[in-house]
Amino acid sequence: MPRFSIIVPTHDVAGRLTGCLASVLGQSFADFEVIAVVDSLDEGAGPCPVIAAEHAARDPRVRRTQSPPDAGLPGARNAGMGAATGDYLLFLDGDDT
Numbered sequence: 001m002p003r004f005s006i007i008v009p010t011h012d013v014a015g016r017l018t019g020c021l022a023s024v025l026g027q028s029f030a031d032f033e034v035i036a037v038v039d040s041l042d043e044g045a046g047p048c049p050v051i052a053a054e055h056a057a058r059d060p061r062v063r064r065t066q067s068p069p070d071a072g073l074p075g076a077r078n079a080g081m082g083a084a085t086g087d088y089l090l091f092l093d094g095d096d097t
């Protein structure tokens with residue numbers, strides 16, 4: 001079980017999501033998981049689900065989950081919390097670095 005779960009909602013941040021995930025994964029501290037939460041409305045309709053899946057395929061600390069349709073940011077965070085296995089939860093917006 002990781003020490004930290006970093007929950008990253010990905011809706012409408014395609015231009016910055018790669019930088020966000022690279023910033024987190026580039027940390028010297030490694031005892032964490034990243035939960036990339038894809039909005040169900042984005043599935044198959046935008047680059048965010050693909051970016052999240054590519055990072056998950058390259059790094060076992062990254063996992064991808066979905067939020068319910070029309071759940072918004074609170075629903076995405078709740079979906080991430082449900083998928084998290086870390087001792088502590090951290091929240092990072094997908095357009096932060």
